[in-house]
Amino acid sequence: VARHLVVVGGGTAGSIVASRVAVDAREEVHRGRLKVTLITERDDHLYQPGLLYLAFGRVTAAELHRRQSTLLPREVELRLGQVVAVDPTRRVVQLDSGEEVVYDDLVLATGSRPVPEQIPGLVQGGEQFYTEEGALRLADRLARFEGGRIVLAVGVPHKCPVAPLEFAFLLDDHLRERGVRDRTEIVYTYPLGRLHTLEPVAEWAAQLLPERGIATETFFNLERVDPERRIAHSMEGTDMEYDLLVTVPPHQGAEFVAKTLGDGPPLGGATDLPVSKAGSTAHYEAEVVAANLVAEIRGEAGGHRYDGKVYCFIEAGRGEATYITFDYRHPPRPQPASRLVHLFKLAFNRTYWLMPQGVL
């Protein structure tokens, strides 16, 4: 009987784990000793980091999608359905159709989703670029924006921690290109007492934001939004008037995961590790889990541990970008932004599709 690995979630982490295990243990799959199944809701894979570019009309929505079935190696069986529960004692995953899938090994990679409804008034009063629908609506509003005050507010936890900065810099570019920058005030707010959670990045941003004429406000945690009067109220007592409010909404994991924790190793956005819920984090976590699974299937030692490694590009506007790389023990050291790193990021946006295939 084949050992059955079930991966729940067709995002970056789930796809990489399923593909890597299936490719690395290809022989076991072909000999009928291992079966790899990936369960996800739709035959669709969205490149989520592309939503930032979609909000500025720099890419089309179609460019951000591939069919999941065309990405996965043939050794992975794709099963479409929504997981509603996991029963660790019977080692069974339950689908919304009522079907059950029995597993030997389970990986939960269900990610995180934006929950703007956690903040009163935010759904009506704010825009966001964390869903395709939201990014398209924001793109439309930005294309018609004729001046005023744009406030950026950041909820916690969220996915990529550099996205708020990237949004601010790309917004500055976008408004300049449209000739409305001189009529627009941009305010970048942040929940902590500095401009970014990572101190070296906060220092980097403290130089670049004022250079671009972007105002800043720290210790700004959204408490509620008044959509009619267009005021964002913070827990700290600051009332910020806005013409356009763009938020990185707070995020939350899948409901069934909260009930099940303790069985399969959660990955990517579904974890409670002290790291971001970014695709890069998910990627490095997935490599570790895949290596451990392959070792276990072969009866080898495994024992690989995730060391907190993350690699992030940071779009800095003006056709330039920088990057940071860090782990639990080594803080990042942002370098001056350059044209080359920006081009590298654009190339990465295309090469991403090799990753869920288990190639890169």
Added chain:
Amino acid sequence: MIRAIREAQVGDVIAVLSTDSGSRRDIPKWCEKAGQELVGINHVDDYDRIVVRKVH
């Protein structure tokens, strides 16, 4: 900590246990700005215990 304050009732006391040396600097600054009460900070074993009361 901010999430805990958000979910707490007025009058609740919240203790943050942190090994990050930045916390003993950042949390009092936040309390001052947000008008919440810093009850105290003490060092226990290898971490800081920072206590805040939600007053509004």
